[in-house]
Structure formats: structure tokens, C-alpha cells
Amino acid sequence: MSSESAARGSTSGTPRGVPVVNVANALTVSRLAMVPFFLFALFWDGGQHAAWRWVAAAIFVVASITDRVDGELARRRGLVTDFGKIADPIADKALTGSALIGLSLLGDLPWWVTLVIIARELAVTGLRFWVIRHGVIPASRGGKLKTALQAVAIGLYLVPLGDAAELLRWTAMGAAVLATVVTGLDYVVRAVRLRAMGKRAMHS
Template identity: 70%
Template sequence: MTEPARVPVLNIANVLTMSRLALVPVFLYFLFAEDGRQFWWRLAAFGVFAVASVTDHVDGNLARKLGLITDFGKIADPIADKALTGAALVGLSLLGELPWWVTVVIAVRELGVTLLRFWVIRHGVIPASRGGKLKTLVQIFAIGLYLLPLPDYLEPVALVSMGAAVVLTVVTGVDYVIRALRLRARGKRAVAGAGLDLEQERDVSGSGA
């Protein structure tokens, strides 16, 4: 029986993921240039943020279509997303354009989910859920609006979008906690079951002797 080919970690999908991480310092440089108030620098920061966000969609599609899904990608992809959105949120708060409590709520959720992934990694990998993907999309949209030098009459749109992002962030965070606990419980049951089967095999072999 032929074993399935091993997917190399160094593939186009993972390279795009790592490039998203590499764009984070570039984005921050543009965001804080001229104290974050200059029109063209803010457009440049938005452009880098938009390009980096698009790579998230592209690398996921390539991984699925070309069969390039790896455990490294499952872990690195959400970390790259969190690095980008986290940098944007902290940057906007430092500039006084976004309340710190919003940044803290989102950051705590994102860090918590990342730690949960590592906590249960020996039992399996928690892939991104549909709710998590929607949360990321809404976050990106809301952050993009805050990055753009919008006229005053469009500010309520940015506020509502960020409010929706916060709600989705909290709700999906609770969902990830539940999924992590279930995965850990299944893993423990599987280990216990394997140990019971091994013990039964020993009993059978011992009685046969």
C-alpha cells in the first residue's frame, strides 16, 4: 500500500503566511510616520494592511486547492493574522484613535485562543471555524476603516463595524474554549481506551501461556 506523499512545510501557502508576518513592521512604520496624521502615510499604511490581509485569503485557498495543508500552516496562519491585527489595534490605540479597552478585549481573546491551540496540540489541531473566519473578516474591515482618513460623517460606520468585531471576537472566543475542552476530553478518552485495550491483550496472552 502506497503511503500518501508528505506535504513539505516550505510551500507557497506557508511562504505567503510568513510574508504576512514580515509586512507587520513595514505597516507599523507607515502608520507612525509623521505622528500618524499625514494623509499619504495613512493611505500607505492602509495599503500594506490590505495587501497583508489579502494574503490570508490567498494562502488559505492555495493550501486547500493544491493540497498544501500542514500542521505548521494551521498554527502559523492564525498567528500571522493575530500579529497583523494586533499591531494595527495597538498602533491605533497608541495614536489615541481607538479605545484601549477594545484593543485589550481583542488581544486577550486572540492570545487566549493561541494558547488554547498549543494546550491541546498533542490531542489535535483546532482549525479555524466559520465564526472565526467571519470574525477575522469583520475585524479587518473595521480596522481598515480606522486606518483610512475618513470624513467625519463616515465615522459612525467605523464605530459600528468595530462594535460588531468586538462582539464576534468574544462569542467565537467562547466557542474555541468549548472546542478545546472537547478535543482534550476526546484525546484523554482515546489514550485511556488504548491503555485498556493493551491491558486486555496482556491478560489474554498471559492466560494463554
């Protein structure tokens, strides 16, 4: 989940007067709508067509940009809605998950990388529901770094740069996986602490 998603989640309830149909939510929905087009471009000609790989990479970049913009708009313009809180992380995971799974299906990315990243995201989602009664854990700098590294690494695997870029791809993805695991463990620690504090507050 991105820092923008967390920013949305930090607001409890939808403020009165905020319409569900707004520019932030429209960007979120557009990101979700880009996923099938991204997959179409990625799998065209068995993923071996260079031009279509560039198209897939371009769609991924544009969708990733909307991930940053929609959250900023929601927070700065007071456009946070319950719909946005739900749809934003779904769109994030749909984009990243489809890219990782697609690359693994094409044999470009080892499955263990895809499984580690997706498992982490699902686990963190479960933790959020586990502590939701006690509060929301704010996004950390590590979380922002993790999101950026994942986007860069996936982008490098999408573009047809050939074997010359293999070391660069592996370096970027290795950094992304490391950040994914470390921030995941950090989230577990913070979730346990928040739940413990919440229980103490309830009994005090």
C-alpha cells in the same frame, strides 16, 4: 486566527515531498514582512498624514488578502508544512496586533478594544496547545465572520475618513468585538469537550 490557519493546522505533520519553500509559505512570510512597512506608513507624521494613512490601509488590505490566499493554496495544492502551521498564525497576529496597538497608541482606538481582541487571540492560542494531543478544532463560520469583521473594522479606522465615518467605525468595531468574544467563548466550550473526549478515548 483565520480559517486558513485552522485549515493548515488540521493536517498532522508535513507530508513527505512537500518543500518548505513554496508559494503558500512565501505569501505567509511576505505578510509578516509587510508589518514593519505598515507601521512605518501608519506612524508617519504622527499618524496625521492622510496620504500615508491610505498607504498603511492599502498595505493592511494586501496583507489581509494574502492571509486568505496562502491558506487556500496550502490546502488545495497540498502545500501544508510544519513551518506554515507555525508561521501563518504568527503572521496573522503580528498584522492584526500591530494595527490595533498602533491605532491605540495614536489615540484613534480605545485601548480596551485592543486588549479584548489581543487577549482573546492569546487565550485561544493557549487552548490550542492545551488540546493539541487530542486533536484540532476546525474553524467555525463564526470564526470566519470574526476575522472578516476585524479586518473591515481595522480598515475603517486606518483610512482618514474624518468624523463623518465615526458611527460606521464604531458599528463595525462593535460587531468585531462582539464576534471576537462570542467565538472565543465557543472555542473554550469546544476545547473542553474535545479534551474530555480525548481523555475518555485514551482510557477506553
